Amino acid sequence: MSQAPENNLPALRRKARHYALQALYQWEMAKQPLHEIQAQFLTDYDMKHVDTEYFGEMLHEIPANLNELQSEFEPLLDRKLSDLDPIELSLLRMGVWELKHRIDVPYKVVINECVNLAKRFGATDGHRYINSLLDKVAANTRQIEIAAARK
Structure with missing residues (x-):
């Protein structure tokens, strides 16, 4: 997870959901491999204020359990x-x-x-x-x- 304080977890997760929605939309539309989408987001976006573990969990678990x-x-x-x-x-x-x-x-x-x-x-x-x-x-x-x- 990001190195922010625990009391900031709701904000970190809110951003994780925001990026997960965009990543899942990209996956749905382009059928791009999930690991590529995740790498792209981690590289191209400022993930300092994002619960990146939660983002990754959503990105991989949702398609796996459709x-x-x-x-x-x-x-x-x-x-x-x-x-x-x-x-x-x-x-x-x-x-x-x-x-x-x-x-x-x-x-x-x-x-x-x-x-x-x-x-x-x-x-x-x-x-x-x-x-x-x-x-x-x-x-x-x-x-x-x-x-x-x-x-």
């Missing part, structure tokens, strides 16, 4: 998977990966971070779609956490 991740949100879609905007698709994969594999990250943080990225990079109102779908996935994958938050 079927598992997509099976969580595909039944909830109102369109075919192939009709999703590539940014929305990458954000859904990222969000579901964090919900399922990073239980150390609160579900509200996962959803909020993906919604904010959708607002910045996605299509008009794409953030609402991301919010709705990830909220439904969270209800299935983080039931105990959600129940505790409602008490």
Whole structure:
């Protein structure tokens, strides 16, 4: 991880998600090997304020688990998977990966971070779609956490 203080972890991870979204989009569109994309990002971007371990984990784990991740949100879609905007698709994969594999990250943080990225990079109102779908996935994958938050 970057050498920043532990109390800066949320900001480091926010930047990691930002770059992971861009890298996953590049992978989806160009089908470039992941190790090349990772090397490019580590070389071409200022990664001083990025949790580079988290970035690398997302970049490699999400493509390795596509079927598992997509099976969580595909039944909830109102369109075919192939009709999703590539940014929305990458954000859904990222969000579901964090919900399922990073239980150390609160579900509200996962959803909020993906919604904010959708607002910045996605299509008009794409953030609402991301919010709705990830909220439904969270209800299935983080039931105990959600129940505790409602008490």
